[in-house]
Amino acid sequence: MILTKIEIDSGGSPFPKPVVLVGSVVDGLPNFITVAWFNRMSRSPNVWGACVGKTKHTLQGINENRTFSVNFPSTDLVKETDYCGIHSGMEVDKSKIFDVFYGELESAPMINGCPVTAECTLTELIDMSTHYLVLGEVKHLYSEEKYMTDGVLDQKKLNLLIFTNPARQYWTLGEVVADAYSIGKSYDV
Numbered sequence: 366m367i368l369t370k371i372e373i374d375s376g377g378s379p380f381p382k383p384v385v386l387v388g389s390v391v392d393g394l395p396n397f398i399t400v401a402w403f404n405r406m407s408r409s410p411n412v413w414g415a416c417v418g419k420t421k422h423t424l425q426g427i428n429e430n431r432t433f434s435v436n437f438p439s440t441d442l443v444k445e446t447d448y449c450g451i452h453s454g455m456e457v458d459k460s461k462i463f464d465v466f467y468g469e470l471e472s473a474p475m476i477n478g479c480p481v482t483a484e485c486t487l488t489e490l491i492d493m494s495t496h497y498l499v500l501g502e503v504k505h506l507y508s509e510e511k512y513m514t515d516g517v518l519d520q521k522k523l524n525l526l527i528f529t530n531p532a533r534q535y536w537t538l539g540e541v542v543a544d545a546y547s548i549g550k551s552y553d554v
């Protein structure tokens with residue numbers, strides 16, 4: 366086989382990622398960090414992981430309270446989301462940007478304007494040299510009836526922000542291609 370590919374920047378991450386706002390209470394005020402390095406880590410318990418730079422202000426609140434929130438912004442919050450990603454709570458007060466509410470954990474600030482929000486308890490901080498992988502168990506997940514179809518979350522209605530590299534742009538989801546765990550059954554080997 367001949368190598369027909371060209372080698373590209375191996376330090377990048379070409380895959381599209383959901384962008385979330387991770388919230389914590391720092392020195393008595395809610396603070397939010399924009400995070401694109403985010404994923405689900407385990408099913409039961411339902412553990413989510415966010416990679417947070419070691420110098421980030423939000424990390425202080427996560428450490429202190431052992432709780433944090435994960436908020437999924439729609440495209441209408443693109444300016445606010447980007448603002449939280451280019452300004453640190455160490456320089457600006459980000460507590461008034463969003464209408465904030467608290468759930469049962471009482472110390473994980475969630476954003477009313479986000480269609481899906483979660484409150485998590487910190488389970489582990491894993492040292493990743495430049496970042497900590499912040500692992501948290503989802504204790505409560507919230508949404509609203511208007512984002513659902515037949516009782517389940519509808520991605521079209523959520524209209525969540527997607528972050529892409531290397532262009533560093535926010536996108537929205539496109540069209541459904543096929544049903545997962547299903548279309549493959551019709552593949553003829």
Ligand SMILES: Cc1cc2nc3c(=O)[nH]c(=O)nc-3n(C[C@H](O)[C@H](O)[C@H](O)COP(=O)(O)O)c2cc1C
Nearest residue numbers: 398399400401402417418421422423450452453454
């Ligand atoms: C689109 C986007 C994605 C980002 N993803 C991450 C990330 O995954 N992890 C991280 O530590 N910082 C990320 N950042 C940078 C932080 O959001 C930024 O440094 C922020 O100001 C930190 O806020 P804080 O110091 O108040 O916690 C991202 C920024 C943008 C604009």
